[in-house]
Structures are given as C-alpha cells and as structure tokens.
Amino acid sequence: MILVTGATGFVGREIVRELAEAGHPVRALVRSEATSGPIRPWVAEVARGDVTDPASVRAAARGCRAVVHLVAIRRQWGARTFEAITAQGAVHAVQAAVDAGAEHFVLMSALGLTDNPTTGYMKAKKKAEEAVRASGIPFTIFRPSFVVGPGGFVEEYAGLIRKAPFVPIPGTGRYPVQPVDRRDVARAFRRALEVPAARGRTYDLAGPERVSFEDFIAEIMAAMGIRKGRLHVPLAVMRPVAAVLERLTPNPPATTDEIAMLEAGNVGDPGPAERDLGVTPRPLREAVQGAVEGLRREGRL
Numbered sequence: 001m002i003l004v005t006g007a008t009g010f011v012g013r014e015i016v017r018e019l020a021e022a023g024h025p026v027r028a029l030v031r032s033e034a035t036s037g038p039i040r041p042w043v044a045e046v047a048r049g050d051v052t053d054p055a056s057v058r059a060a061a062r063g064c065r066a067v068v069h070l071v072a073i074r075r076q077w078g079a080r081t082f083e084a085i086t087a088q089g090a091v092h093a094v095q096a097a098v099d100a101g102a103e104h105f106v107l108m109s110a111l112g113l114t115d116n117p118t119t120g121y122m123k124a125k126k127k128a129e130e131a132v133r134a135s136g137i138p139f140t141i142f143r144p145s146f147v148v149g150p151g152g153f154v155e156e157y158a159g160l161i162r163k164a165p166f167v168p169i170p171g172t173g174r175y176p177v178q179p180v181d182r183r184d185v186a187r188a189f190r191r192a193l194e195v196p197a198a199r200g201r202t203y204d205l206a207g208p209e210r211v212s213f214e215d216f217i218a219e220i221m222a223a224m225g226i227r228k229g230r231l232h233v234p235l236a237v238m239r240p241v242a243a244v245l246e247r248l249t250p251n252p253p254a255t256t257d258e259i260a261m262l263e264a265g266n267v268g269d270p271g272p273a274e275r276d277l278g279v280t281p282r283p284l285r286e287a288v289q290g291a292v293e294g295l296r297r298e299g300r301l
C-alpha cells in the first residue's frame with residue numbers, strides 16, 4: 001500500500017491515477033469526503049486526516065510500504081501558514097512514515113529552491129526537504145517547475161486571458177521558465193517508486209524547453225485560439241499592490257512571494273530524471289494543448 005497525501009489536488013489526482021493504473025494500491029489521505037469523489041475510482045482506500053494532526057497521519061500511514069507527500073500551500077492565510085502546512089505537515093508525514101516502518105518517502109518540493117531561500121513558500125519547502133533528509137528513511141525528492149495540465153496555473157491564467165481586455169504580463173515577462181506536463185510528473189513519481197536508482201536522489205522535473213514567462217502565456221493563448229493585446233505591468237507597481245492585497249484577501253491576483261519567485265526564474269535540468277526514471281518530458285506545445293483540451297472537455301473553459 002502507498003499512502004498519498006494531497007491526493008485530491010491538481011497534481012495528486014494524476015499521481016493516484018498513474019499509480020493505480022500501474023497496479024499500485026493507493027491509500028489517499030483526505031481532509032473531507034466531499035473532495036474525494038474524483039479520486040474514488042483510483043484509490044483502494046481513503047483515510048480521513050489532516051497534516052496538521054500528526055495522529056491522523058500516523059494512523060493513515062500504518063501498513064504502508066511508501067509515503068508520497070504532496071501537501072503544501074501556495075499562499076498562506078490565517079492559521080493556514082507555510083510553517084504549519086508545508087513545513088510541519090512534512091515533518092508529521094515523515095515521522096508517520098518512519099513509525100509505519102515504510103521503506104520509501106517521496107516528497108514534492110519545488111524547482112528554484114536554493115540553500116538560502118528568501119520567500120516563505122521556499123523556506124517551508126527547505127524545511128520539508130531537511131526533515132526528509134534527516135529522517136534516515138530512503139527518499140526521493142522532486143522539484144517541479146510550473147506543472148501544466150487541465151487545472152492549476154493554466155486554468156487560472158486561461159480565465160484571465162478569456163476575461164481581461166488585455167492579457168496582463170508581469171514586468172518584462174522575460175523570466176525563464178521550463179513548464180512540465182502533469183502526466184510526466186505523475187510518471188516520474190511512479191517510476192521513483194519502482195526504480196531502486198531513485199533512492200537518495202533529488203530530481204528537477206522540467207520540460208524540454210526553456211522559454212520566457214511571456215512566451216509560456218503566448219502558448220496558452222495560442223492553444224485557446226485567442227489573440228489579444230498584452231499589458232506589461234511593472235513589478236514596481238505589482239509588488240506594493242500585492243503586499244496590500246495579500247493582507248486583505250486569501251486570493252489576490254498575485255502575492256509578493258510569487259512575484260519574487262517569478263523574477264528569480266524557474267528552470268532546471270530534466271536530464272537526471274530522464275536517465276534514471278525513463279521520463280522524457282513532453283514538448284511545451286503538446287503539454288499546453290493537452291491542458292487546454294482537457295479544460296474544454298471538462299467544461300471549465
């Protein structure tokens with residue numbers, strides 16, 4: 001049995017499907033029965049729990065040979081802080097895996113993590129990675145770039161592209177990114193659980209092409225068949241607006257952390273994952289077209 005936390009999320013749904021289709025029995029940690037509907041066909045068992053409640057994670061991990069830990073938040077609000085959910089949540093998941101005698105822990109981290117992160121999001125990811133490395137349990141850590149699929153970032157930006165009179169582009173738009181298809185991310189997670197060489201390794205998960213953020217958005221627009229003007233919004237304007245809005249609402253258009261991470265760029269080396277796990281990432285155009293088609297099929301575009 002493999003415990004997957006964050007199984008109901010954008011990436012988690014694809015990972016549980018990939019694992020189940022390959023014959024791996026999955027137990028999903030879910031916070032509520034209400035959100036578990038879409039993954040029910042793929043999971044053998046559902047365990048109710050919350051990563052902020054260590055006892056619930058410990059109970060969910062019992063009898064599992066591996067734990068795949070995906071839970072993290074992109075934005076914090078109220079008690080849902082990076083520290084409580086992303087950092088301590090990972091600490092609890094690692095401890096649960098150790099207590100269960102699991103033989104493998106697979107962590108979802110993020111591309112762009114450095115030794116000295118400056119954003120709250122990355123600081124919490126660093127603590128999560130450190131907890132995994134210090135635990136003594138054999139591990140694999142993945143650091144993905146923007147994940148492309150029917151949901152997540154593409155769905156959010158597609159909504160903007162459709163509704164806004166001009167498509168907003170942060171700053172110069174020239175920040176390098178290397179988006180990766182969600183199906184390739186899921187495949188990498190499955191292969192990590194199957195391939196002994198993945199133990200003790202940290203892999204970037206990135207697409208084959210490095211493009212600018214603006215070219216990535218242009219690719220989404222092309223896949224949607226939409227031609228519109230673009231409006232470059234100076235970061236000097238975005239930063240203070242984001243700093244105010246993120247204190248007022250849980251869902252501002254952008255947060256100061258997101259702006260800083262975009263500015264820093266988000267690129268990596270897909271080579272090691274390709275070599276060890278046999279995952280050749282799909283070209284950006286194929287990934288984006290697949291995401292837009294998926295959104296249309298599901299009536300979300």
Ligand SMILES: NC(=O)c1ccc[n+]([C@@H]2O[C@H](COP(=O)([O-])OP(=O)(O)OC[C@H]3O[C@@H](n4cnc5c(N)ncnc54)[C@H](OP(=O)(O)O)[C@@H]3O)[C@@H](O)[C@H]2O)c1
Nearest residue numbers: 006007008009010011031035050051070071072108146147
């Ligand atoms: N999407 C990307 O482009 C991207 C890029 C790089 C890294 N990542 C990483 O990939 C992972 C998954 O991202 P995602 O985009 O799939 O996120 P997501 O769609 O927001 O999913 C988050 C998942 O975590 C669960 N969750 C949240 N708080 C929880 C808690 N306190 N206890 C238990 N479960 C909780 C959610 O459950 P509910 O259904 O109950 O809300 C959901 O299943 C994260 O670690 C993220 O940092 C994502």
